[in-house]
Amino acid sequence: MHEPSTDGRERVVVVGLVATPPDHPARIVDLLSGELAELLSTHVDRRVRWEVRSDWGAVAPRRDAGLGALLDDVAERRETAGWDITICLTDLPLHVSRLPLVAHYSLRRRVGLVSLPALGLGQVTAAPAAVLGLVEGLAVALVDDRSRPREEGVGRLVESVAPVRRVVDDADDGEIGFVSSRITGGMRLLAGMVRANRPGRALLGLSKLVVGAFGTAAFALTTNTIWQMGAALDGPRLTLIMLLSLVGLVVWLIVAHDLWERASGETPRELARLFNAGTALTLGLATCVSYLVLFAGTVTAAALLIDPTVLSQSLGRPAGPADYAVLAWIITSLATVGGAVGSGLEDEDSVRTAAYGYHPTPTGRRDDTVQDGGPGGP
Incomplete structure (x- = not known):
């Protein structure tokens, strides 16, 4: 890669960024594509002109075949587009030997993958370092297909975003993954899933529920029986009523709008459990903010x-x-339950955005955006 091309011209390396599904990953790709060429020139090789192109992957990536199928799809996209290297950013939670997968690169396919949820809450700041590490590891394949990636350099860049360890494929054919621990990494994965699921969007999608709850609260304020009831209840019982109202609302939303992911031939049981946990946590956070x-x-x-x-x-x-x-505490708890009626008036698509496995078809498409970075910068 460091040598000029045989005809004496400047070497150009085209790096493709693929977002799948084109929802939260697409926003990260949009932020990253504008600065990646300069970062590659600065941190990987200034003597190469880097071209960065972005594209969308599948709206609903395949869940049943796991990592291998996703890497094959990305490799096919790279060959079709004529890119040298392709990095896929996905919000699909992936595992290797039951450990959360943070990143993976395939030397023979010349593709890499970053699982955004495994990066935790700081995905916007962590994604560039992970992508840089993967590109550096894959770039050697452009010179000699038999070359091995500089795993230490790749590992340092990927490990800078999350505590990980490397897992080398038994076949030793350039398949290297970076996984995190089962407990700490699993907690970071769930937090990252909630971040990728955008609780703020779920909160806005429940606007009619909040309006209905305000109406119930306004009516309850005029009833002196509620005043006396609130004064008679102690703190533990008020807390229990609050928790029951919040849990009841989350369960109602999941059941009424069919947000529960069921295991099937297309969705493995473990993945369905993760999706349901992400949905429940997202709705729980949105309803807690609504309650406040x-x-x-x-x-x-x-x-x-x-x-x-x-x-x-x-x-x-x-x-x-x-x-x-x-008084406001007991009325808010009762109004939260009453607001569940308002949730039945919500637009189905607005509520279903809280389901982690639901990805609406985008209304527009941005394809093949190019950012160049020549020697010393773009």
Whole structure:
């Protein structure tokens, strides 16, 4: 790679970035494609002009055949497009020997893969280092197919984004993966799945639920029986009611909108469990944020609408700020359950975006965007 081409012209290396599915991975590719050529020139080889092209992969990548099938699909895309090296970024959680796979490169295919969820929460900042490491390892194959990648250099770059260890294929044919630990890596994988699933999008998709809950809370504020009920309940029971309302809402959303992923011939059982965990955690985070917003709105409305003397007469004692907080607490819990009715009015696609295995068909397509980086920079 360091030598000029036989005709004396500057060596050009085309690196393709493939996002599959074209949802969260596509946003990472968009951010990365604009700066990757310069990064490659700076960190890998300044004497090469790097061309970076981006494309979309399958909207719904194959789940049943695992890593090998995904690498074959990416290799086919590389050959069809005429790229020298291709790196795939995916939100599909992958495992090797039951350990979370962070990255993998295949020398004979000249393709690499990064599993974004395995990078944890900092995917935007970690992805460039992982891609740089994979490209550096694959670039030697452009000079001599029999060359071995510089595993130490690749390992350092990949290991800088997450604690990993290398797994070499028994056939020793240039198949090298980077896996993390079962416990710590598994926790990072789940956190990364929630990040990739965009809880903010799930929260916006439940707007009618929040509106319905506010309506229920407004009605409950006018009922002095609720005031007395809240004053009679202690902290542990109020906490239990809150937890039951949140769990009940998440279960209702999953059941009512058929968000539960079932194991099948196309979806292995382990993958289905991961998808369901990602969906439940995403909905749980979205409903907790909704609960806090509803609580803040309810306590503000209670302070504005209910005079302290009126509340004191109902409670039979002087009312203070704690009584308003407790009143808002019990009303928010009850309104959260009532808001489940509002979720039935949501657009089905808006709610289904919270399901980890659901990938809507994109409305547009951006293909073959080119960024060049010559010697010393782009």
